[in-house]
Amino acid sequence: MSTLDKPANAANLTVLHGASSKMRFPTQYLFTAYWALGAHRAAAIPVADKVDNASQCHKTKVAILGAGVAGITAAQALVNASVTDFRIVDRNDYIGGRVKHADFGKQVDGTPYTVELGANWVQGLGSPGGPENPIWTLAKKYGLQNTYSNYSSILTYDEEGAADFGSLFDEMDAAYTIVEQDAGYVLTDNLQDTSMRAAFSVAGWKPKKNMHQQAIEWWYWDWETAYPPEQSGFLYGITGYNLTFYQWSDENNFVTDSRGFNAFIIGEATEFLGENDPRLLLKTMVKSVAYGPDGVNITFEDDGCIEAEYAITTFSIGVLQNDIVEFKPQLPRWKREAIEQYQMGTYTKVFFQFNETFWDTNTQYFLYADANHRGYYPVWQSLDGPGFHEDSHIIFVTVVGPESYRIEEQPDEVTKAECLAVLRAMFPDKDIPEPIDFMYPRWSTEEWAFGSYSNWPVGMTLEKHQNIRANVERLWFAGEGTSAQYYGFLQGAWFEGRDAGQRIAGLINGPNQEVQCNSETTIDCGPQAKYEVLHGTTFLDEFNILNGWLVSSFLDYGYEE
Ligand SMILES: Cc1cc2nc3c(=O)[nH]c(=O)nc-3n(C[C@H](O)[C@H](O)[C@H](O)COP(=O)(O)OP(=O)(O)OC[C@H]3O[C@@H](n4cnc5c(N)ncnc54)[C@H](O)[C@@H]3O)c2cc1C
Numbered sequence: 001m002s003t004l005d006k007p008a009n010a011a012n013l014t015v016l017h018g019a020s021s022k023m024r025f026p027t028q029y030l031f032t033a034y035w036a037l038g039a040h041r042a043a044a045i046p047v048a049d050k051v052d053n054a055s056q057c058h059k060t061k062v063a064i065l066g067a068g069v070a071g072i073t074a075a076q077a078l079v080n081a082s083v084t085d086f087r088i089v090d091r092n093d094y095i096g097g098r099v100k101h102a103d104f105g106k107q108v109d110g111t112p113y114t115v116e117l118g119a120n121w122v123q124g125l126g127s128p129g130g131p132e133n134p135i136w137t138l139a140k141k142y143g144l145q146n147t148y149s150n151y152s153s154i155l156t157y158d159e160e161g162a163a164d165f166g167s168l169f170d171e172m173d174a175a176y177t178i179v180e181q182d183a184g185y186v187l188t189d190n191l192q193d194t195s196m197r198a199a200f201s202v203a204g205w206k207p208k209k210n211m212h213q214q215a216i217e218w219w220y221w222d223w224e225t226a227y228p229p230e231q232s233g234f235l236y237g238i239t240g241y242n243l244t245f246y247q248w249s250d251e252n253n254f255v256t257d258s259r260g261f262n263a264f265i266i267g268e269a270t271e272f273l274g275e276n277d278p279r280l281l282l283k284t285m286v287k288s289v290a291y292g293p294d295g296v297n298i299t300f301e302d303d304g305c306i307e308a309e310y311a312i313t314t315f316s317i318g319v320l321q322n323d324i325v326e327f328k329p330q331l332p333r334w335k336r337e338a339i340e341q342y343q344m345g346t347y348t349k350v351f352f353q354f355n356e357t358f359w360d361t362n363t364q365y366f367l368y369a370d371a372n373h374r375g376y377y378p379v380w381q382s383l384d385g386p387g388f389h390e391d392s393h394i395i396f397v398t399v400v401g402p403e404s405y406r407i408e409e410q411p412d413e414v415t416k417a418e419c420l421a422v423l424r425a426m427f428p429d430k431d432i433p434e435p436i437d438f439m440y441p442r443w444s445t446e447e448w449a450f451g452s453y454s455n456w457p458v459g460m461t462l463e464k465h466q467n468i469r470a471n472v473e474r475l476w477f478a479g480e481g482t483s484a485q486y487y488g489f490l491q492g493a494w495f496e497g498r499d500a501g502q503r504i505a506g507l508i509n510g511p512n513q514e515v516q517c518n519s520e521t522t523i524d525c526g527p528q529a530k531y532e533v534l535h536g537t538t539f540l541d542e543f544n545i546l547n548g549w550l551v552s553s554f555l556d557y558g559y560e561e
Helices: 010-018 069-080 134-141 168-189 196-202 211-220 235-245 263-270 317-321 333-341 401-409 412-426 462-469 490-509
Strands: 057-065 086-089 101-104 113-116 121-123 146-148 154-158 252-255 286-291 296-300 305-313 326-328 343-345 347-353 365-369 379-382 394-400 437-439 453-455 475-477
Touching: 057 069, 057 296, 057 490, 069 086, 069 263, 069 305, 069 490, 086 305, 101 437, 113 347, 113 394, 121 134, 121 490, 134 252, 134 263, 134 490, 154 211, 154 412, 168 196, 168 211, 168 235, 211 365, 286 305, 305 490, 317 333, 317 343, 333 462, 347 401, 347 412, 365 412, 394 401, 412 437, 475 490
Parallel strands: 057 086, 057 305, 154 365, 286 326, 305 475
Antiparallel strands: 101 113, 121 252, 146 252, 286 296, 296 305, 343 453, 347 394, 347 437, 365 379, 379 394
16 A cells, blocks of 8 residues: 555645655756667557548447547556457547657757657656656656756846846745645645635745746746646645655656657557557547447547447547537536536747857756746746757747747747847847747647646535546546546546546456456446535525625515516
8 A cells, every 4th residue: 555545644744745845856867878778669650541431430349539648548458458449549640649749950960859849757757665657667668768857957037137036946945835734734634625826825925026936936836737826726736746746756857759758658559559550540530429328429520430339538628628529418517517617727838949059058947037927938948958959059938828828829920039038138148149940839729639738726626526537328538637636747647548448448348356446456446436416515504694694695676687
């Protein structure tokens, strides 16, 4: 049993939550040696070219909608339980979903670098003698080139250039420790949850108009969750961080592999899919999903279809919220309420390659505090230093949330000019040239994602989140956003894909006396729990004088139709 399986108590959580945080590891590790050690390589991409779906209706046991981490892991779990009759469908032409890379810039030999537009870090690796993040296990299995991200390697700036406000990290650390302890009490004693903003304020952290403090807070909070503290739930915000970084380790390793980060997903798929395997249908867009107690019928945009006994959708929360796929009948109200309440954040990396490096090449991060605007091009990340794309003169800046929506709506040239103005403010003594390459993705408008990853909003309960996971009849839901423990992370998608695959395999194969439902295997766990009615905390008769409620809420004397 892991520490986290034990019944929680406040003291226990204080130990778990007490140590903070991103700032503690000054040493830089280089984890590039796996290449040299001849680690497991991903084989050829098992890509079937577009099948002629129009003329086909595939009959199968399990339809897996999406070939990202969750979809491939679900298929793998089925295969491990001897269910090999499945179809994996994805509208993109590659395996990996939000683990997506692109060519960028030029190396000395003229070939491009590979940069990750989506997931970039393995977050929370593992500690000696403790459990290991499955994504880290797979990163090692496929020898993914990666480098330790050293969050202590940081310089701070504002609109007047270099500005040393690094001591604020210690202030934030102190408040964060209090916040974590408070979360322990909320969890243990079933206290009411609140917003991250309220929790920070109670702990004495109130940045208000202090833009240096705002930048530090952004670095700590928004950068990870893609939402500001006002819109983020407190308890599940803290557990979401701790389950990854305290269960495994607080190391984040940044992947720079020229095959792309998705090499590990392709590698796993190759273990059970042959080349041109007809069970993988890429470039195939799902248009509608009709579900019932006996099976699921899926239709494609080009009129092809699948008739399956079970289906798993791994579509992002953004896709589910944007009604891109029609569910027949409409998903039940308890499910729609949960999906609509949950949040899909956007995280946008804006890449630059210059013909020189005008920033300190031994520093990994440059934090900018704008004079007026919180979250305005705040974190600049060098890829030029040792272990990254060395001497590449590549740097990128990240924005999230409303800033992502803003820049993803505007033309490249406007964004480029805004960024260059910020760089010129940060480095007033340098002559900042025009970049030789520039690029950024538009996650918020990408119709197969509608954002980057999910975030736990204020007021969302565990039961309501469970309603996102819950199957309706034979239609199942899995993916990063269905994970209560690891939402937002690759590991969330991995665990949820495995869970859905195992449970469905268990239902197909029938009861198995040897494996019982437990945290190691969910093969015999059956359908997901669901909560069709979720009550609040206040009964009707408690709207009374004791609680400052003097008159009935249902009076209508002054209202004329
Ligand atoms: C910018 C960004 C940065 C991130 N950084 C990190 C990080 O550093 N570390 C980390 O751990 N995680 C990170 N994440 C999160 C991580 O990428 C996700 O948690 C994970 O990839 C989600 O996998 P999934 O299988 O749940 O969903 P997806 O990868 O979204 O897979 C779902 C699939 O469904 C397909 N699909 C959608 N609609 C249809 C349709 N109508 N028909 C057919 N197919 C469809 C999509 O094409 C997609 O391939 C980041 C994500 C983004 C976008």
